[in-house]
Amino acid sequence: MNIVKFEDLPISEEIKRAVIEMGFEEPSPIQAQSIPVILSGKDVIGQAQTGTGKTAAFSIPILEMVNQDDKSLQAVVLCPTRELAIQVSAEIRKIGKYMHGIKTLPVYGGQPIDRQIKSLKSGVQVIIGTPGRVIDHINRKTIKMDNVKMVILDEADEMLDMGFREDIEMILSKTPEERQTTFFSATMAKGILDLTRKYQNNPEHIKVVRQELTVPNIKQYYIETRSANKLEVLCRLVDVYNPKLSVVFTNTKRGADELVGDLQARGYFADALHGDLKQTQRDIVMDKFRSGTIDILVATDVAARGIDVDDVEAVFNYDLPQDEEYYVHRIGRTGRAGRNGMSFSFVFGKDMRKMRDIERYTKTKLNKHEIPSVADVEEKKVGAFFDEVKTVIEAGHLTKQLQWLESFCETSEADYGVVDIAAALLKLALGNEDKQEIIDEPSRENRNRRDGRDGRDSRDSRDRGPRGSDSTAEGMVRLFINVGRNQRVQAKDVLGAIAGEAGISGKLIGTIDIYDKYTFVEVPKQNAKEVLENMKDIKIKGNKINIEKANRRKK
Ligand code: ADP
Ligand code: MG
Numbered sequence: 001m002n003i004v005k006f007e008d009l010p011i012s013e014e015i016k017r018a019v020i021e022m023g024f025e026e027p028s029p030i031q032a033q034s035i036p037v038i039l040s041g042k043d044v045i046g047q048a049q050t051g052t053g054k055t056a057a058f059s060i061p062i063l064e065m066v067n068q069d070d071k072s073l074q075a076v077v078l079c080p081t082r083e084l085a086i087q088v089s090a091e092i093r094k095i096g097k098y099m100h101g102i103k104t105l106p107v108y109g110g111q112p113i114d115r116q117i118k119s120l121k122s123g124v125q126v127i128i129g130t131p132g133r134v135i136d137h138i139n140r141k142t143i144k145m146d147n148v149k150m151v152i153l154d155e156a157d158e159m160l161d162m163g164f165r166e167d168i169e170m171i172l173s174k175t176p177e178e179r180q181t182t183f184f185s186a187t188m189a190k191g192i193l194d195l196t197r198k199y200q201n202n203p204e205h206i207k208v209v210r211q212e213l214t215v216p217n218i219k220q221y222y223i224e225t226r227s228a229n230k231l232e233v234l235c236r237l238v239d240v241y242n243p244k245l246s247v248v249f250t251n252t253k254r255g256a257d258e259l260v261g262d263l264q265a266r267g268y269f270a271d272a273l274h275g276d277l278k279q280t281q282r283d284i285v286m287d288k289f290r291s292g293t294i295d296i297l298v299a300t301d302v303a304a305r306g307i308d309v310d311d312v313e314a315v316f317n318y319d320l321p322q323d324e325e326y327y328v329h330r331i332g333r334t335g336r337a338g339r340n341g342m343s344f345s346f347v348f349g350k351d352m353r354k355m356r357d358i359e360r361y362t363k364t365k366l367n368k369h370e371i372p373s374v375a376d377v378e379e380k381k382v383g384a385f386f387d388e389v390k391t392v393i394e395a396g397h398l399t400k401q402l403q404w405l406e407s408f409c410e411t412s413e414a415d416y417g418v419v420d421i422a423a424a425l426l427k428l429a430l431g432n433e434d435k436q437e438i439i440d441e442p443s444r445e446n447r448n449r450r451d452g453r454d455g456r457d458s459r460d461s462r463d464r465g466p467r468g469s470d471s472t473a474e475g476m477v478r479l480f481i482n483v484g485r486n487q488r489v490q491a492k493d494v495l496g497a498i499a500g501e502a503g504i505s506g507k508l509i510g511t512i513d514i515y516d517k518y519t520f521v522e523v524p525k526q527n528a529k530e531v532l533e534n535m536k537d538i539k540i541k542g543n544k545i546n547i548e549k550a551n552r553r554k555k
Helices: 013-021 029-039 054-065 082-095 113-121 131-139 156-161 165-174 190-199 227-241 253-265 279-291 324-331 351-362 374-395 399-411 418-430 491-502 525-534
Strands: 044-047 075-078 104-107 126-129 150-153 180-185 204-207 218-224 245-249 270-273 296-299 312-317 341-347 476-481 512-514 519-524 547-549
Touching (some): 013 054, 054 075, 054 082, 075 165, 082 279, 104 131, 113 131, 131 165, 156 165, 227 253, 227 374, 253 296, 324 341, 491 512, 491 519, 491 525, 525 547
Parallel strands (some): 044 204, 104 126, 218 341, 245 296, 245 312
Antiparallel strands (some): 512 519
């Protein structure tokens, strides 16, 4: 089969018009191959990686095959999550924009059932639902399956992973035997084959081979970094590339939560998406991500699969995935809808072997990316800042500020030039920290070096309020600890903790300022890293603490 154009597919003009409007220039391989077969009435298993357009591959045939004059339910699409049900439903509506008399409805848990029942009563021909809610409607007899001609399982592998097997079987058993059954999936899990045997009739397995799947518009990199430095490396990459939205993958739910905590502590807008969250919580997180309220989503594989957010510009494999197919799924979160994307995989030591497996599997080569240097981050930060400055100048309305500046120049005793003042303002705005380079190559000798949590200050980030301080003594670094008077913390507790845990003499410790909720303590610059590293997991007065370099942060 060598179809290359929508023109060549046996589909109606209304659909062609809509997909062209949607910006689809030509059918993707899975669409080109499955649409004619589904239209011929055969059962299909369509397998292609995430982001290859499987939704339209079944949505177009559904729209073609629904009888507009018959108001009964004719097609059921099952999706693993509410999120996907909504997405699929939106896509079907877009594709069906010029077709009249076809009513579609997403039905999912979490939405008031009464509203769904009301809509269903008006005669819906296509429902897109999550299994649980569909069963609920079947039991309430608000959905009647007697006239269903097509059932589609979207993201079938994921539904099985999520334990929907019984629900799916129950739904299938309620539909007429002569229905057409189609599965779409990124992987062919064994469970799918079991379902196939039981519920499909001589299906055609359409598999888009991997070579066609490689996604040329995703630049795939790997970065060698040891665990202790991953957080810093991630932050630097985010600072340097400044992706609109990023998805960071961890292998465990706990890892995701911890990373979110670390990122938030550094002032990034991040949140976690994983299987422990209830659907409503996931929806909240996804809404925040979609709207840009958070711009870093830290996710585990199961939770993030199938999520289609077009503005994801970077994917980070904070942990290298266990499974090669997961890699493909993960990086498929970016470079969607014809956009460019980047992926960064953090590897170290024995991960290299797994990475080679991934390269073999995807038939692509990951390019090595160096850890961005402090200078890279600074350059980017300064560049972005000057862009902002430019915008402000161009927007005008600076009369008041010019007056202040003039009067400052006139009244101050020293003869400051405007350039001096500008430089000082820059320093105030961007900070001036001594950041240390990460030397992380396993091939170099510096293996034991711990980077700890220095360098967090590279982030031109949200104002951190009380953590800022300018009056640090010479040669000292001011650290912030998130416990204070309210936790009955006294100077001797802090002194004892630092001297004991970090093994530096109490004499070297400088001023300790205790406030209600936090404490500042000064330590010698050369010991700061050690202190930060060694104090990470300790308690003061029974409270697990967070210690970090105090800093004035400005957006
Ligand atoms: P999958 O279900 O395989 O993960 P989707 O159906 O969600 O992939 O499609 C991914 C993205 O590609 C969506 O934004 C979709 O609108 C877009 N898309 C689908 N088909 C085409 C096409 N033929 N040309 C261009 N973009 C397409
Ligand atoms: Mg899909």
